[in-house]
Amino acid sequence: MVKQLKVIACERNDFYIFDLKQKIKKMRYFLLLSFVFSLLTSCSMKEKVDLIVKDGVIYTVNGNMDVLVNTKALELAGFDEKTKIPGGELLKKNGRLTGILLDNAVDAVKSIVPELSEEENEKALLMAQDDCFSVGLTSVVDAGLDKNILEAIYRLNNEKKLKMRIYAMASATGENIENYVKKGIYKTPYLHIASVKLYADGALGSRGACLLEPYYDDSDNYGFLVNTPEYLDSICRIAYEHNYQVNTHAIGDSAVRTVLSVFKTWERPQMADRAFSGC
Numbered sequence: 001m002v003k004q005l006k007v008i009a010c011e012r013n014d015f016y017i018f019d020l021k022q023k024i025k026k027m028r029y030f031l032l033l034s035f036v037f038s039l040l041t042s043c044s045m046k047e048k049v050d051l052i053v054k055d056g057v058i059y060t061v062n063g064n065m066d067v068l069v070n071t072k073a074l075e076l077a078g079f080d081e082k083t084k085i086p087g088g089e090l091l092k093k094n095g096r097l098t099g100i101l102l103d104n105a106v107d108a109v110k111s112i113v114p115e116l117s118e119e120e121n122e123k124a125l126l127m128a129q130d131d132c133f134s135v136g137l138t139s140v141v142d143a144g145l146d147k148n149i150l151e152a153i154y155r156l157n158n159e160k161k162l163k164m165r166i167y168a169m170a171s172a173t174g175e176n177i178e179n180y181v182k183k184g185i186y187k188t189p190y191l192h193i194a195s196v197k198l199y200a201d202g203a204l205g206s207r208g209a210c211l212l213e214p215y216y217d218d219s220d221n222y223g224f225l226v227n228t229p230e231y232l233d234s235i236c237r238i239a240y241e242h243n244y245q246v247n248t249h250a251i252g253d254s255a256v257r258t259v260l261s262v263f264k265t266w267e268r269p270q271m272a273d274r275a276f277s278g279c
Contacts, residue, residue, distance in 0.1 A: 074099065088103040088104030121148060165189070225254075
């Protein structure tokens with residue numbers, strides 16, 4: 001059962017998966033925080049991570065755009081070779097799933113991952129804050145935060161435990177729109193919530209960025225939009241009505257053209273302090 005899965009994490013960039021077998025053999029769920037996409041495209045990694053644990057879920061995160069999962073995760077998500085995800089892709093090699101999921105295909109697997117508790121989120125944020133201070137970093141912009149993370153930062157701020165300045169961009173989810181955007185800008189000396197983060201396309205390295213011309217090494221692939229122009233426009237309208245900034249991930253030239261077209265509708269000279277921007 002998914003509710004039995006246990007979350008642990010290893011150090012970022014630790015990809016020595018076979019050396020980790022003894023560390024996690026009693027765990028039902030394992031979260032690996034980074035992998036190098038280019039190292040995985042030449043082989044089917046799913047079978048290799050299956051060697052670590054067969055009955056639990058391995059969910060390997062590489063930013064927000066792509067993940068590597070094992071067979072159990074694919075089964076729980078209901079994925080097979082025939083699965084089609086609008087705005088996403090399940091990579092295959094020789095007709096078989098590799099375990100690498102791109103963009104919107106990631107969301108279905110995310111839903112089987114148990115969320116961290118409030119205590120775990122706050123502990124992780126305080127550890128991250130200490131890490132930032134250790135290298136002299138005292139102010140950050142954090143883009144695409146879900147409601148549970150925003151709430152954790154909000155609690156730390158109220159408890160006077162937040163000591164660094166954070167400009168937080170809320171993910172454009174329904175609950176964030178209702179709980180943050182529609183309630184207006186929130187600003188204190190350490191926490192500033194005045195922006196939503198949108199995604200127009202995927203990443204260039206994983207060939208999810210939406211291009212006007214096909215990829216030079218994949219002549220049938222133009223990438224794809226992960227959200228429709230109509231959806232992007234609807235969020236921009238809500239942001240405009242509540243004085244929020246909009247920051248949009250747009251990597252491919254086709255995606256950039258789409259986003260600029262949407263922004264043109266809402267850009268106003270008096271909005272210099274909350275200009276719509278791409279990133």
